[in-house]
Amino acid sequence: MEINYLHIFIPILVGGIAQVTKFTIFSIKHGLKWRYFFTHGHMPSSHSAFVAALVVTTGYLAGINSAVFLVAFSLSIIIIDDALRLRMYLGDQGRYLNMLVHTLKMDSKNFPKLKERIGHRSSEVLAGIVYGVILSGFFLCLFSGLGLIVT
Numbered sequence: 790m791e792i793n794y795l796h797i798f799i800p801i802l803v804g805g806i807a808q809v810t811k812f813t814i815f816s817i818k819h820g821l822k823w824r825y826f827f828t829h830g831h832m833p834s835s836h837s838a839f840v841a842a843l844v845v846t847t848g849y850l851a852g853i854n855s856a857v858f859l860v861a862f863s864l865s866i867i868i869i870d871d872a873l874r875l876r877m878y879l880g881d882q883g884r885y886l887n888m889l890v891h892t893l894k895m896d897s898k899n900f901p902k903l904k905e906r907i908g909h910r911s912s913e914v915l916a917g918i919v920y921g922v923i924l925s926g927f928f929l930c931l932f933s934g935l936g937l938i939v940t
Contacts, residue, residue: 793850793938795846795850795929795932795937795938796843796846796847796850796851797843799842799846799925799928799929799932800839800840800842800843800846800921800925801839802842802924802928803838803839803841803842803920803921803924803925803928804835804836804838804839804842804921805835806838806920806924807833807834807835807838807839807917807920807921807924808826808827808835810833810920811828811831811832811833811835812825812826812828814831814832815828815831831909831913832912832913832916833913833916833917833919833920834872834909834913834914834916834917834918835917836868836869836871836872836917837868837869837872837909837913837914837915837916837917837918837920837921838917838918838920838921838924839868839921840861840864840865840868840869840921841865841917841918841919841920841921841922841925842921842922842924842925843861843864843865843921844858844861844862844865844921845921845922845925845926845929846925846929847861848861849929850938869914869918872909872914872917873909873911873914877907877909879907880904880907882903883903883904883907884903886903887902887903890902
């Protein structure tokens with residue numbers, strides 16, 4: 790199989806656009822703070838957009854019956870599950886530990902407040918998937934029209 794760098798270029802581009810969109814929405818709501826450019830959570834999920842674009846791009850370029858498509862699809866399930874469920878458990882643990890420190894009136898210098906919002910809500914993951922599918926479809930059409938994709 791010949792290496793086509795669009796396999797990774799399009800998902801990186803889509804993930805970057807999703808991250809810029811997330812930062813813009815976050816800045817409109819909470820004010821401009823550059824440290825939030827690499828924030829986790831919030832709308833849309835750039836992880837979900839990246840893996841959705843990876844699956845669509847791989848399916849288009851390598852075919853949905855290829856082994857590489859199966860790997861991309863399997864990877865996307867793991868990453869989306871992580872974005873949705875596993876990191877939410879981390880946020881729950883942070884919330885419980887913060888409540889414990891507050892209830893026991895412990896010194897906040899020794900026990901700083903933990904981040905309670907780490908994962909994504911279902912709507913944020915769904916928006917990331919839709920973002921990834923639509924943008925990767927757009928870029929595949931654009932690059933096909935420019936002659937960068939030979940089918």
